[in-house]
Amino acid sequence: MGSNRKFTQELEEAILHRCGEGLPVNKIAKEFGCCRNTLITLIKRNNAQSAYRPIYSKETEAEILQKYIDGITAVDLAKEYGFCLATVRKIIERSDVHYKSRSELLGTLHERFWQRVIIQEGCWGWKGSQPNGYGYIKLLGKIYYAHRLSYEIHFGAFDKRLSVIRECKNKLCCNPEHLLLETKRDIDL
Ligand SMILES: [Zn+2]
Numbered sequence: 239m240g241s242n243r244k245f246t247q248e249l250e251e252a253i254l255h256r257c258g259e260g261l262p263v264n265k266i267a268k269e270f271g272c273c274r275n276t277l278i279t280l281i282k283r284n285n286a287q288s289a290y291r292p293i294y295s296k297e298t299e300a301e302i303l304q305k306y307i308d309g310i311t312a313v314d315l316a317k318e319y320g321f322c323l324a325t326v327r328k329i330i331e332r333s334d335v336h337y338k339s340r341s342e343l344l345g346t347l348h349e350r351f352w353q354r355v356i357i358q359e360g361c362w363g364w365k366g367s368q369p370n371g372y373g374y375i376k377l378l379g380k381i382y383y384a385h386r387l388s389y390e391i392h393f394g395a396f397d398k399r400l401s402v403i404r405e406c407k408n409k410l411c412c413n414p415e416h417l418l419l420e421t422k423r424d425i426d427l
Contacts, residue, residue, distance in 0.1 A: 245272075245280065253277065254284055264320045273322035294321075294329070302326065303333050309380050312337070343377070350375050351387045351412075361411035362388075371409040388412035389419060 245253065249270070256266045263281070267274045274294075294302075302315055306326075310318075316326045330337045338346070354375070356363030364373030364384050373384030389402045392414035396402075401420040404411050411417075 250280060250284075253280060257281055267320040273325065274320045275322060275325050294319075294325075299329050299333075302329055303335055306330055307335060307380060309343075347375060347377055347382055347387060348391055350377070351384065351391060355384070355388070355412055360413070361406055361408045361416065362413040364410045364412065368410060373410050373412065384410070385412045385417060388414055389417045392417075393419070 253266060253270055256269065257263075263274055263277055267277045270277070298319070302319065305315055305318075306312065312323060312326045312330060315321075316323045319326070327337055350366075354364055354366030354373070356365055366384065367374055367376065375382045375384065375387065383402075385404055386402045390396065396419055403418045403420055404416055405418055406413075406416040408416070
């Protein structure tokens, strides 16, 4: 029993002691491997002085939302900010950004890719957006290039820092047979 108690008395004291040293909540949460929210509840309950700060500021909230829009997952954001996933989801759900899991997001992207691509002999075409001559899909404020999506769809996930090269030099082409992933060695050269 008592399984929903998050901390032992001993651990609580250790945490409160750290708070008394004036460390920021975020750091203490990381040190003890707990969520910031949980920690703040504990601090409030014990009226501990110190590093108590609001759970998150408007700025932090905006930052989290922007990063989420940029494609960082809620799980990764939770890790980065020392929140639990539920807190990050709450921030996202409360905003007008629709909460999507990574797999949902990718599903939507892949679906849109197939709606826009023109499969034909030789180079494939693109009937979606194509400013500057490159095909892309915009989702949650982020741009996904068609040829990169095509590479991911056909060959699987890849290191996003690498370029996908079109051997045919056709900016719109997303025929996987014409696509090559730049290797790390290409960068070093
Ligand atoms: Zn081509």
